[in-house]
Structures are given as structure tokens and as C-alpha cells.
Amino acid sequence: MSGDEEMSPGRAAVALAGIDQARAAVREHSGWAGRAMAAYGMASLVFFPAGGLVHGVWAAVIGVCWGVFLLSVLRYALPNRVVGRGFRRLYLRATAAWTVLWVTGALIGHLVFADQVAFWVPAGVVVALPMFAAAVRAR
Numbered sequence: 001m002s003g004d005e006e007m008s009p010g011r012a013a014v015a016l017a018g019i020d021q022a023r024a025a026v027r028e029h030s031g032w033a034g035r036a037m038a039a040y041g042m043a044s045l046v047f048f049p050a051g052g053l054v055h056g057v058w059a060a061v062i063g064v065c066w067g068v069f070l071l072s073v074l075r076y077a078l079p080n081r082v083v084g085r086g087f088r089r090l091y092l093r094a095t096a097a098w099t100v101l102w103v104t105g106a107l108i109g110h111l112v113f114a115d116q117v118a119f120w121v122p123a124g125v126v127v128a129l130p131m132f133a134a135a136v137r138a139r
Contacts, residue, residue: 032080033087034138036073037094041131043069048102048124052109053117087138094134101127 047069050062105123113119 031139032076033084033091034135036077037091037131037135037138039069039073040098041128041135044098044102044128044131045124048105048127049117049120052106052113052120052123053115084138090134090137094130097130098127101130 043066047062047066051059051066054062105127109116109119109123
């Protein structure tokens with residue numbers, strides 16, 4: 001078989017159709033990743049302010065609910081292994097930014113703005129932004 005036969009227009013068309021089909025399958029089966037990151041963003045809107053505003057037994061309840069949420073997302077993600085190109089880097093960057101914002105916001109909040117709703121609610125929005133942005137980019 002010569003080099004010309006290997007790259008015939010018919011074979012090229014079949015190869016391109018296969019690539020398009022694979023891309024469509026990845027797009028169809030990787031939507032879970034954007035949904036999971038959107039869920040992290042939504043949970044941050046609730047759990048971050050709650051973590052700074054509640055005390056005593058309610059703080060423990062919030063901690064348990066956060067743990068249940070994390071386990072639920074993990075259970076959702078485990079069987080869904082298909083992700084689009086560049087997702088891992090997007091996820092790691094979003095998670096790193098989210099973590100820095102969460103820790104920084106919690107430290108500032110507990111040291112300077114203890115029990116002040118005017119800090120904790122907007123800070124929860126800021127903490128959630130990296131995950132929402134990543135969820136949009138993952139689509």
C-alpha cells in the first residue's frame with residue numbers, strides 16, 4: 001500500500017467523522033463536571049456564610065451537612081469519568097482559587113467581622129465565584 005492510498009479522501013472523511021463523533025460523545029458525557037462545579041458554587045453560597053454566622057451545636061450541624069454534600073458530590077462524580085480536554089487544569093485552578101478565597105475570607109471574617117452578616121454573605125458570593133466561572137467554562 002502506498003502513501004497515497006492511506007490518505008485517500010474517503011479515509012480522511014471517515015477519520016474526520018470519527019473525530020466529530022468522539023467530540024460529541026465527550027461533550028454529551030462530560031456535562032456532569034460543570035454541574036458538579038456549579039453545585040460547589042451553590043453550596044459555597046450557603047455554607048460559607050453559615051460557617052461564620054452560626055455557633056454551638058448549629059456549627060456542628062453545618063459541618064455535618066457540608067460533609068454530606070462533599071460525599072454526595074464525590075458519589076456523583078465517581079461513575080462519571082469522562083471530562084473534556086483541559087478540564088483537569090480548569091478544575092485545579094478553580095479549586096485552588098476557591099480554597100484561597102475560603103481560607104482568607106474565613107480568617108478575616110472570624111478575626112475582624114465575627115457575626116456580621118454584611119461581611120459573610122457578600123464574602124460567600126466572592127468565594128463561590130471561581131466555581132461558577134469554572135462551571136461556565138466547562139460547558
